[in-house]
Amino acid sequence: MANDFEPVIIGFTCNWCSYRAADVAGTTRLKYAPNVRLIRLMCSGRIDPTFVLKALADGADGVLITGCHPGDCHYLEQNYKALRRHRLLQRTLAQLGVEPERVHLTWASAAEGAIFAATIDRFVERVRALGPLRWPARPKPLPVAVAPELAEEALP
Amino acid sequence: MTDQPQQHQQEQGQEERIGVYVCHCGTNIAGVIDVGSVRDFAGEGLKGRGVVLSRDYTFMCSTTGQELIQKDIAEHGLTRVVVAACSPHLHEGTFRTACDRAGLNPYLCELASIREHVAWVHTDHDAATTKAKAIVSGAIERARHSVPLEAIHVPVDAATLVVGGGIAGLQAALEIADAGHEVYLVEREPSVGGHMAQFDKTFPTLDCAACILTPKMAAAGSHPHLHLHTWSEVEKVEGFVGNFTVTVRRKPRYVLEDVCTGCGICIEKCPVVVVDDAYEAGIGYRKAIYMPFPQAVPKLPVLDPDTCTYYLKGKGSCRACEKFCPTEPNSIDFNQTEQRINLRVGNIVLATGFDLFDARRIPQYGYGRLPNVFTNLELERMCNASGPTGGAITLRDGRTAPKSVGIIHCVGSRDRNYNNYCSAICCMQSLKLAHLVRERTGAEVHNFYIDLRTAFKDYDEFYQRVLDEGVHFVRGKVAEVSEVPRGPDEAEGKLYVQVEDTLIGMQRRIPVDMVVLSAGIEPRHDAKQVGQTFGIACSANGWFIEKHAKLDPISTMTEGVFLAGCAQGPKDIPASVSQGAAAAARVLMRIRQGELALEPVRASIDAERCSGCRICNALCPFNAISYDAAGGVSAINSALCQGCGTCVAACPAGAIAGSGFSNEQVLAQIEGLLLTNLEPAEALT
Numbered sequence: 081m082a083n084d085f086e087p088v089i090i091g092f093t094c095n096w097c098s099y100r101a102a103d104v105a106g107t108t109r110l111k112y113a114p115n116v117r118l119i120r121l122m123c124s125g126r127i128d129p130t131f132v133l134k135a136l137a138d139g140a141d142g143v144l145i146t147g148c149h150p151g152d153c154h155y156l157e158q159n160y161k162a163l164r165r166h167r168l169l170q171r172t173l174a175q176l177g178v179e180p181e182r183v184h185l186t187w188a189s190a191a192e193g194a195i196f197a198a199t200i201d202r203f204v205e206r207v208r209a210l211g212p213l214r215w216p217a218r219p220k221p222l223p224v225a226v227a228p229e230l231a232e233e234a235l236p
Numbered sequence: 237m238t239d240q241p242q243q244h245q246q247e248q249g250q251e252e253r254i255g256v257y258v259c260h261c262g263t264n265i266a267g268v269i270d271v272g273s274v275r276d277f278a279g280e281g282l283k284g285r286g287v288v289l290s291r292d293y294t295f296m297c298s299t300t301g302q303e304l305i306q307k308d309i310a311e312h313g314l315t316r317v318v319v320a321a322c323s324p325h326l327h328e329g330t331f332r333t334a335c336d337r338a339g340l341n342p343y344l345c346e347l348a349s350i351r352e353h354v355a356w357v358h359t360d361h362d363a364a365t366t367k368a369k370a371i372v373s374g375a376i377e378r379a380r381h382s383v384p385l386e387a388i389h390v391p392v393d394a395a396t397l398v399v400g401g402g403i404a405g406l407q408a409a410l411e412i413a414d415a416g417h418e419v420y421l422v423e424r425e426p427s428v429g430g431h432m433a434q435f436d437k438t439f440p441t442l443d444c445a446a447c448i449l450t451p452k453m454a455a456a457g458s459h460p461h462l463h464l465h466t467w468s469e470v471e472k473v474e475g476f477v478g479n480f481t482v483t484v485r486r487k488p489r490y491v492l493e494d495v496c497t498g499c500g501i502c503i504e505k506c507p508v509v510v511v512d513d514a515y516e517a518g519i520g521y522r523k524a525i526y527m528p529f530p531q532a533v534p535k536l537p538v539l540d541p542d543t544c545t546y547y548l549k550g551k552g553s554c555r556a557c558e559k560f561c562p563t564e565p566n567s568i569d570f571n572q573t574e575q576r577i578n579l580r581v582g583n584i585v586l587a588t589g590f591d592l593f594d595a596r597r598i599p600q601y602g603y604g605r606l607p608n609v610f611t612n613l614e615l616e617r618m619c620n621a622s623g624p625t626g627g628a629i630t631l632r633d634g635r636t637a638p639k640s641v642g643i644i645h646c647v648g649s650r651d652r653n654y655n656n657y658c659s660a661i662c663c664m665q666s667l668k669l670a671h672l673v674r675e676r677t678g679a680e681v682h683n684f685y686i687d688l689r690t691a692f693k694d695y696d697e698f699y700q701r702v703l704d705e706g707v708h709f710v711r712g713k714v715a716e717v718s719e720v721p722r723g724p725d726e727a728e729g730k731l732y733v734q735v736e737d738t739l740i741g742m743q744r745r746i747p748v749d750m751v752v753l754s755a756g757i758e759p760r761h762d763a764k765q766v767g768q769t770f771g772i773a774c775s776a777n778g779w780f781i782e783k784h785a786k787l788d789p790i791s792t793m794t795e796g797v798f799l800a801g802c803a804q805g806p807k808d809i810p811a812s813v814s815q816g817a818a819a820a821a822r823v824l825m826r827i828r829q830g831e832l833a834l835e836p837v838r839a840s841i842d843a844e845r846c847s848g849c850r851i852c853n854a855l856c857p858f859n860a861i862s863y864d865a866a867g868g869v870s871a872i873n874s875a876l877c878q879g880c881g882t883c884v885a886a887c888p889a890g891a892i893a894g895s896g897f898s899n900e901q902v903l904a905q906i907e908g909l910l911l912t913n914l915e916p917a918e919a920l921t
């Protein structure tokens with residue numbers, strides 16, 4: 081069953097960096113997994129945790145949050161706010177019984193089409209390994225605390 | 237400023253009439269995605285979501301495609317338009333304008349990127365078609381919650397900041413100043429001129445670099461509308477297009493600019509002689525108080541406190557410059573400190589140039605270890621009549637003319653150990669140096685090249701000329717430069733260039749007296765930091781990223797910041813001048829327009845719902861949110877708001893609306909992307 085599972089992932093992108101990285105991946109004809117559907121926002125700081133929860137509740141198996149590299153934010157420092165919210169959200173997700181790794185935050189500059197494509201591939205595989213979310217029909221909550229290495233963990 | 241309409245909070249879209257257009261983009265999209273299936277999915281499957289018509293067409297961006305939309309808006313009374321085509325960064329403007337022409341508010345037009353984000357990146361046709369349907373569905377749901385918006389008009393300050401006084405920056409600054417507008421030219425070095433001022437001749441015409449550059453420098457120095465800030469750096473940029481406030485740090489010259497006449501007596505009397513690593517590329521000398529070169533603009537000396545006796549040995553010592561300064565009052569001011577000035581400008585041209593590749597990084601070529609291995613810039617300085625050797629090409633001893641010279645191309649360029657890219661100028665620069673060496677010394681010259689790239693006007697003709705002059709060309713990447721003879725045939729005191737001659741298919745060792753490394757060009761070492769100051773990003777190689785690689789290599793993603801010269805990528809002098817002029821034209825267009833239409837993506841607070849918790853206040857990096865103590869609510873100054881939406885996401889009461897990217901739009905788009913808008917019977921597998 082796990083082999084047939086094709087995760088559906090919602091990706092939030094920043095208009096100035098990661099959405100452009102996705103454009104660059106396209107222009108240079110890089111190939112990556114078709115499981116991520118992107119939403120363009122002006123900034124990763126615009127991401128309301130509600131958006132992420134809504135996506136997971138409505139059928140997404142994972143959510144990818146992307147923003148400008150630290151120091152590169154088009155709006156000076158709003159990606160740091162996205163980072164803070166992501167950390168808090170991961171704790172909340174664990175409390176709600178959802179694996180925090182289903183919501184991944186990564187940075188991608190407008191030039192990093194190849195990195196963006198590779199990140200998507202790795203994240204799709206990670207979510208595929210986790211299996212379908214089927215939330216909120218999940219039976220049991222996970223332990224409340226997020227292991228620090230889980231919260232800090234970057235994709236390999 | 238136009239006040240933004242409050243977002244509609246109630247459920248909208250029940251009566252919307254949506255037109256969906258799926259573009260084939262020739263075979264770009266249609267070759268991967270089943271366009272007909274996407275069209276039918278929208279037209280049939282999403283009929284219940286307000287889609288009244290769904291069409292596909294070969295090229296939606298063509299005049300015919302746009303007219304199709306306009307006709308449908310008129311005939312079918314469309315209230316929303318969704319175009320599934322390329323990235324909004326490419327054609328959003330095209331389709332919004334088409335809608336506007338037909339009387340539909342342009343912000344009611346939505347683009348679904350199924351080319352860059354689907355067709356070009358996926359190979360599985362079924363998966364690509366399914367994803368395209370989801371993206372179209374998301375765009376439809378989002379469009380249902382779009383509201384009409386009006387562009388925000390902001391005035392444009394007619395003053396311009398140009399950063400970098402090399403040839404590209406000079407060209408931009410002069411053209412804007414000639415049009416009668418104020419220009420502030422900030423240059424990090426003591427004089428404008430940039431790298432071009434260091435060269436002797438320019439390819440392919442062999443014009444004297446100084447002869448063609450110094451008139452421009454002089455014009456910049458005396459122009460009534462051009463204000464030079466040399467020996468200065470931009471420290472901070474605030475504001476946005478049309479209204480930037482720039483903080484410039486003026487480093488102390490220890491010379492009073494208003495008083496000094498540039499007579500040069502202080503330089504003559506200064507007893508301290510140090511190696512000039514900057515202008516003379518380390519092969520010449522300067523004093524502790526110096527002018528980088530005789531034609532410097534402004535014609536003012538600068539005192540280097542790191543080498544000046546007064547600063548090294550304590551107050552009271554030396555002061556020769558001060559003693560001999562003939563001006564009244566004395567021009568030397570040992571107590572000068574750095575100053576910060578604020579400039580208000582509407583547009584910015586970044587022409588910060590390049591750094592030369594450090595040839596020491598390739599140890600097998602011996603630069604810095606073998607005395608007679610030189611860089612191209614050192615040879616340029618030697619060729620120059622005002623250079624350290626007075627125009628004589630000599631070995632490191634300063635006397636002996638070389639009888640044979642090897643010039644190695646692509647040093648640090650087209651090499652995956654250093655830089656992958658072609659530096660674009662080294663082939664022609666190496667040919668020029670080969671010509672100059674032949675002309676001045678009569679030496680045998682070998683050029684070692686990987687490929688010869690002599691595109692552009694009169695360049696290949698110059699190559700033919702250098703061939704005719706008897707310069708030897710060896711195709712192959714040099715493995716090593718060695719001073720150690722190998723076998724009895726090789727004499728001491730020579731440099732041996734080990735190379736595989738790929739045209740004859742054998743290894744060669746060519747003895748020469750002098751090796752010149754044609755070092756490539758690199759982004760400025762601090763380009764990333766400078767980019768952050770101006771809010772623009774660097775490419776993977778470190779060059780500033782232009783808005784569009786082909787169609788807009790002048791603008792950046794930050795409105796009001798333009799690029800010129802090598803800061804954007806390697807290029808030669810004609811290309812730098814062209815780009816400087818193009819940047820000037822862009823700025824002049826902005827100034828001429830007088831005001832700019834900005835995207836109406838702004839946040840606004842509904843005072844009725846605001847609880848005055850002030851969470852949003854600290855989140856805004858532009859200080860656009862203020863707290864009205866009397867009313868107990870926060871308010872957003874839409875002139876300062878940049879529309880990032882961080883406050884919208886943070887408001888616990890949902891009192892902040894973000895136009896263009898409202899909560900309703902994003903939440904609806906999520907539903908659309910996940911296809912929860914479909915009846916179960918219609919759901920995609």
